[in-house]
Amino acid sequence: MTTTEQNIDEILIPILEKVSDPEIPVLSIMDMGVVRSAVIENNIVKVEITPTYSGCPAMDVIGDDIKSALKQAGYESKVELILHPAWTTDWITPRGRKALEDYGIAAPLSAEADKDVLLNDKRIVKCTNCGSQNTRLVSQFGSTACKAQFQCDDCQEPFDYFKCLK
Amino acid sequence: MKENLYNYILGIADNSLILGQRLGELTGHGPSLETDIACTNISLDLFGQVRSYFQYAAKIAGDDRTEDDIAMLRKEREYKNVLLVEQPNTNFAYTMARQFLFDVYHLEFLAELQKSTDLTLSAIANKCIKEVSYHERFSSDWIKRLGDGTEESKAKMQDAIDGLWTYTDELFHQTEADKAMVAEGIGVDVTKLKDAYYARVSAVLEESTLETPESKWFQKGGKEGIHTEHLGYLLAELQYMQRAYPNMEW
Numbered sequence: 001m002t003t004t005e006q007n008i009d010e011i012l013i014p015i016l017e018k019v020s021d022p023e024i025p026v027l028s029i030m031d032m033g034v035v036r037s038a039v040i041e042n043n044i045v046k047v048e049i050t051p052t053y054s055g056c057p058a059m060d061v062i063g064d065d066i067k068s069a070l071k072q073a074g075y076e077s078k079v080e081l082i083l084h085p086a087w088t089t090d091w092i093t094p095r096g097r098k099a100l101e102d103y104g105i106a107a108p109l110s111a112e113a114d115k116d117v118l119l120n121d122k123r124i125v126k127c128t129n130c131g132s133q134n135t136r137l138v139s140q141f142g143s144t145a146c147k148a149q150f151q152c153d154d155c156q157e158p159f160d161y162f163k164c165l166k
Numbered sequence: 167m168k169e170n171l172y173n174y175i176l177g178i179a180d181n182s183l184i185l186g187q188r189l190g191e192l193t194g195h196g197p198s199l200e201t202d203i204a205c206t207n208i209s210l211d212l213f214g215q216v217r218s219y220f221q222y223a224a225k226i227a228g229d230d231r232t233e234d235d236i237a238m239l240r241k242e243r244e245y246k247n248v249l250l251v252e253q254p255n256t257n258f259a260y261t262m263a264r265q266f267l268f269d270v271y272h273l274e275f276l277a278e279l280q281k282s283t284d285l286t287l288s289a290i291a292n293k294c295i296k297e298v299s300y301h302e303r304f305s306s307d308w309i310k311r312l313g314d315g316t317e318e319s320k321a322k323m324q325d326a327i328d329g330l331w332t333y334t335d336e337l338f339h340q341t342e343a344d345k346a347m348v349a350e351g352i353g354v355d356v357t358k359l360k361d362a363y364y365a366r367v368s369a370v371l372e373e374s375t376l377e378t379p380e381s382k383w384f385q386k387g388g389k390e391g392i393h394t395e396h397l398g399y400l401l402a403e404l405q406y407m408q409r410a411y412p413n414m415e416w
Contacts, residue, residue, distance in 0.1 A: 051214070051293075053210075053211060053214060053297060054211055054214025054215045054217070054218060054293055054294060054297060055210035055211050055212070055213050055214025055215070055217075056210075056214065057210075083218060083286075083289040083290055083292075083293050084285070084289035084292065084293075085292075086289070086292050086293040086296065087293075118300075118303065119303060138200060139200035139201075139203065139204055140204065140300060140303065140304050140307075141200070141203050141204035141207040141208070141300075141304070142203065142207075143203070145207055145210055145211060145214075145297075149200065149203075163300070165296050166296070
């Protein structure tokens with residue numbers, strides 16, 4: 001089982017797109033890439049989601065939100081958490097990345113650039129407020145497990161950066 | 167029930183559970199807002215990992231045991247964590263030294279566990295190692311900052327490293343369950359991680375202008391359930407709700 005392919009029934013996509021991450025409400029769980037499969041079997045929708053971080057408390061809420069969204073659309077469902085293959089920030093869609101930026105969270109850089117930023121104080125994360133790259137790491141850990149804290153030295157705005165997970 | 171596998175999983179998970187609880191004690195008490203948030207973030211990662219392990223253990227047990235029962239309803243002697251992770255948050259230097267001394271081991275351990283023939287364990291390891299690499303970056307950074315900082319911070323960090331050193335060797339001890347799992351290709355042979363561990367730890371200490379302790383007297387026992395006096399107090403807090411209100415649910 002090494003596939004990174006998603007297996008999602010097309011008629012379920014619009015329903016699942018309406019479910020968002022409770023901590024980042026602008027980001028749908030589809031754009032976040034946490035839904036790995038959703039298929040209808042014997043009138044029950046079987047959904048598999050993968051956690052972003054192991055301890056992410058949002059996963060329980062996401063599971064419940066998926067069930068209630070499907071119920072509203074007339075489906076009973078079963079949601080299962082799977083660990084393999086492990087989620088990576090590469091699965092966030094371009095639309096998801098844009099939603100993050102618009103919301104004030106800098107989208108993850110490539111693994112290499114991420115290392116430079118978090119370990120070597122390189123200034124390449126773009127400020128979500130003014131676009132300047134004159135930004136610095138305040139803390140490797142932020143308001144949720146998936147983010148680090150940054151501050152812009154031009155406009156002084158503090159902001160979150162979504163850490164690369166690969 | 168596969169007794170050895172069950173015990174083996176508990177041996178791995180209890181380290182994360184107890185360390186997670188220790189770090190959780192800092193909620194609202196960290197030396198600065200950023201370090202407070204960092205320690206509790208790491209705690210959250212560890213608890214998340216514990217859930218994956220205990221859910222699997224509960225499945226193997228095959229009775230009506232749940233992940234919560236395994237976490238909350240065992241007695242002190244039944245916890246299999248190493249002595250290192252139960253040591254108290256004496257001061258921030260101790261908290262970071264304990265973290266660092268565990269993180270270096272944890273990273274090496276997970277790298278090997280990814281190769282386990284048990285697919286659930288290798289999937290969990292594959293997931294956890296990404297998180298733990300952030301932990302190790304954070305803790306090693308603090309070893310350097312405090313070690314190569316002021317006279318006082320250096321003295322405190324050296325004191326913490328010296329104080330915790332005696333608990334490092336236990337990381338590489340094998341229990342009967344360990345040996346059985348290694349033989350089956352499921353478990354990690356921790357004895358083989360020792361040299362790389364001490365090499366990495368010494369390199370960071372040297373960069374931090376700290377001395378690598380020379381003491382060869384090591385404490386052990388945690389893996390067999392023989393703990394330091396600190397664990398009982400930790401469990402009293404961890405298990406309070408389930409003991410006071412049995413079977414309560416959130």
